[in-house]
Amino acid sequence: MGLTKSEIFTDEQNRLASLFKVVAHPARVAILQYIINQKTCICNDLVEELGLAQATISQHLKELKSIGIIQGTIEGKAVCYCIDENVWKQIQRDFDVFFNQEVKVSKCC
Amino acid sequence: MGLTKSEIFTDEQNRLASLFKVVAHPARVAILQYIINQKTCICNDLVEELGLAQATISQHLKELKSIGIIQGTIEGKAVCYCIDENVWKQIQRDFDVFFNQEVKVSKCC
DNA sequence: ATTATATATTGCAATATTACGATAATAAAT
DNA sequence: ATTTATTATCGTAATATTGCAATATATAAT
Numbered sequence: 001m002g003l004t005k006s007e008i009f010t011d012e013q014n015r016l017a018s019l020f021k022v023v024a025h026p027a028r029v030a031i032l033q034y035i036i037n038q039k040t041c042i043c044n045d046l047v048e049e050l051g052l053a054q055a056t057i058s059q060h061l062k063e064l065k066s067i068g069i070i071q072g073t074i075e076g077k078a079v080c081y082c083i084d085e086n087v088w089k090q091i092q093r094d095f096d097v098f099f100n101q102e103v104k105v106s107k108c109c
Numbered sequence: 110m111g112l113t114k115s116e117i118f119t120d121e122q123n124r125l126a127s128l129f130k131v132v133a134h135p136a137r138v139a140i141l142q143y144i145i146n147q148k149t150c151i152c153n154d155l156v157e158e159l160g161l162a163q164a165t166i167s168q169h170l171k172e173l174k175s176i177g178i179i180q181g182t183i184e185g186k187a188v189c190y191c192i193d194e195n196v197w198k199q200i201q202r203d204f205d206v207f208f209n210q211e212v213k214v215s216k217c218c
Numbered sequence: 219a220t221t222a223t224a225t226a227t228t229g230c231a232a233t234a235t236t237a238c239g240a241t242a243a244t245a246a247a248t
Numbered sequence: 249a250t251t252t253a254t255t256a257t258c259g260t261a262a263t264a265t266t267g268c269a270a271t272a273t274a275t276a277a278t
Contacts, residue, residue, distance in 0.1 A: 001230090001231060001232050001233075001266060001267040001268065002231070002232035002233035002234070002265065002266050002267070003232070003233055003234085003266070003267080004134065004135065004136075004233090004234090004265090004266065004267090005161070005266090005267080006135060008159065008160050008161070009135035009136070009138075009139055009159075010139075013135040013138045013139050013142070014135045016132075016135075016138050017132070017133055017134050017135040017137075017138050018133075020129045020130075020132045020133035020138075021129075021130075021133035021134075023125075023126070023129045024126050024127075024129035024130035024133040025113065025126050025130075025235090025236085026113065026115060026118035026122040026123045026125075026126040027113075027118070027236090028126075029118075029122045029125050029126050029129075029207075030118055030119075030122050033122070036210055036212060036213075039213055042254075042255090043254070043255060043256090044253085044254065044255085050117065050118075051117050052114070052117070052237075052238090053237065053238045053239080054238090054254085054255075054256095055237075055238055055239075055240090055255095055256080055257080055258095056236075056237050056238065057255095058255060058256055058257085059236080059237080059256090059257095060236095061255095061256095062256085072255095073216075074244090074245090074255095076245065076246065076253095076254090077244070077245045077246055077252090077253055077254050077255080078245095078253080078254055078255075079254075079255060079256095082216055083212050085212050088208075088212050089212075091208070092208040092209065095204055095208060098138075099197075099200070099201040099204060100201065101145055103145060103192050103194050103197050103198075104145075104148055107182075107191055110236060110237040110238065110260090110261060110262050110263075111235070111236050111237065111261070111262035111263035111264075112236070112237080112262070112263055112264085113235090113236065113237090113263090113264090114236090114237080134265090134266085136266090151224075151225090152224070152225060152226090153223085153224065153225085161267075161268090162267065162268050162269080163224085163225075163226095163268090164225095164226080164227080164228095164267075164268055164269075164270090165266075165267050165268065166225095167225060167226055167227085168226090168227095168266080168267080169266095170225095170226095171226085181225095183225095183274090183275090185223095185224090185275065185276065186222095186223055186224050186225085186274070186275040186276055187223085187224055187225075187275090188224075188225065188226095
């Protein structure tokens with residue numbers, strides 16, 4: 001046990017849950033907010049800003065990269081991270097489709 | 110280790126991450142979709158529909174209840190669950206505030 | 219009163235996530 | 249060539265999550 005039974009859910013349910021999972025950590029929310037404000041950043045900026053170890057920040061960046069919401073470009077000895085606007089907007093739409101469903105007024109009893 | 114350092118993040122970052130976390134599981138996405146379609150449901154409906162054990166469904170319902178997105182009303186020997194429209198809309202707004210931030214066009218280099 | 223039905227809770231095993239030190243890899247600067 | 253700066257990866261410990269059987273609780277039906 002302890003293993004999510006992905007096979008019993010639809011692709012859409014699994015996909016949505018995966019997207020939510022990536023932003024379901026305060027460090028990753030903070031990283032996204034920081035990049036949005038600063039437009040770009042490097043890993044070390046985040047280490048100083050957030051106060052987490054470099055290895056930890058690097059790991060969080062990797063997860064954000066995994067869904068494409070940020071992208072990294074090698075720039076000399078650093079890596080410059082920025083939001084991928086297209087992916088950001090796509091994810092925004094995906095969440096919208098889910099949350100803007102019409103919820104019929106029908107209380108229990 | 111293995112413990113999220115909540116104290117280094119803002120309340121907003123922690124709150125957003127918590128909300129995302131609740132919907133970051135395909136079973137909970139499926140449960141919400143099912144309730145939206147059927148308007149209401151009882152725990153056993155979900156056990157049959159999703160094919161997870163009753164204890165597991167009950168646990169997922171508990172997590173959804175914890176943020177108020179669904180509410181349960183005792184109805185005879187069953188519990189009738191439905192979406193709480195106000196909370197649903199509030200969460201929708203919270204996600205919107207986050208994702209509708211203006212992402213400035215500024216690629217790395 | 220007993221049985222049947224529906225849900226919640228507890229305890230536990232398996233797996234996943236978070237965090238970090240140590241180390242490797244790479245490029246710039248000296 | 250050596251040092252410095254930046255990031256990624258590996259290994260590991262601590263904690264969290266997922267799933268279920270067993271059990272407890274509560275109401276309806278017989």
